[in-house]
Amino acid sequence: MNDRSQQLERWEERTDALLAVASLVFLAGYAVRILGHDLPLVWRDVCLGFTYAAWALFAVDYLVRLWLSGLRPLRFLRTHLLDTVVLLLPLLRPLRMVTEYDKIQRRRDQPRLTLYVRVMAYAGLSSILLGFAGALTVYSYEYGAPGASIRTFGDSIWWACSTLSTVGYGDVSPVTPGGRVTAVGLMACGLALLGAVTGSFSSWLVQVFTREDEKRPPGNSPGAS
Template sequence: MRSEWRLLVFAGVFLVAYATPILFPHLPYDWKLTCWLAQLGCWLLFLAEYAVRFARAGDKKAFAKDNVLDLLVILLPLMMPLRMLQRRLGFQRKVLTFTATTTLVLGLAASLAVLRVERDAPGATILTFGDATWWAVTTMTTTGYGDTYPVTPDGRLIGAALMLGGVALLGVVTATLASWFGRRFDTGDDTEKLLREALKEIGELKEMLRSRG
């Protein structure tokens, strides 16, 4: 347990080191270099931790299959809180926390990443962290007001990934609600009716968000 909390602390260090040069672009070179070295150090730590566990695993194929999220943490250290949730809570109990944490992590990571690639681009509409956060929220909710949008290829790639992530989260919530209703009201025809009504309301909510754009 202690090692897990240490990794979470290092994930926080990685976040601070990654965000600082983006939020404060006029920092002296020495500070930027320090932040970059801190990111590299944290990343190497996560890689080493995974490599050691992989080497100790008896069935390496099963280990890789059962620890996909751990591998994702190496690619995106900000995902560390999701790894801890996965190990400490059952699916039904963690779904709301898992969804909220995923939304926060994806939104924050996308905001910082898009600001980094967009801020100095000709014709950019995402110039501040506030702009980037607003863009991330409207993109994840599929609202898309259009007042802020990426103009660079990298920014559009980030936007595409964020849209897919938002759709995936909506699917998780929908499937979880359907499963919950199925167990809560297991009464034959009534269950099917409740499920249809719940899915219909979710669809109407999604259409309403899109129409506001």
């Protein structure tokens, strides 16, 4: 591992918690901005300021990653597509769980079962955050729209749960272009999270059974005579 890679890894370790907090601040500011219809304008502007400040932290993190990678901007964009998506929309930071899952897949030589559990727990948390963010976004588009079936934030939460779980009851659905684009993104995220969870769980089971076979004395394996 070269110096730049080590510096990038240290940077990620130092900023991971800070960016996690920044993503929550972004989400909280965005939520108050969307749901606080009755708040004074000054408080809504304060929430907007916190949202932009959190966004600025993600921009700085992206630029530092670009510099430490030593890559040209276009090549960095192609090879770090997930980081670019998170920069454009910090609400999708939970999807960095996919990167964690990719690290697990590269450790087949020395598997750590606790990492599989971490990925599954992180996927569950990601589903909650993504569902809440998707519900907020759809509500912001559908609120007051002509012919909208999503009239309250509760309707939006119900829609997000059924969409993220890929069930899709269809009793409420977005009618605005922005709401439908959000729905497509939320369905894609739901499939990605579901695939990560099932893939991690399957790999975890394989590792458990493999270790059990290694511990079993010769001649005691199933089918041995």
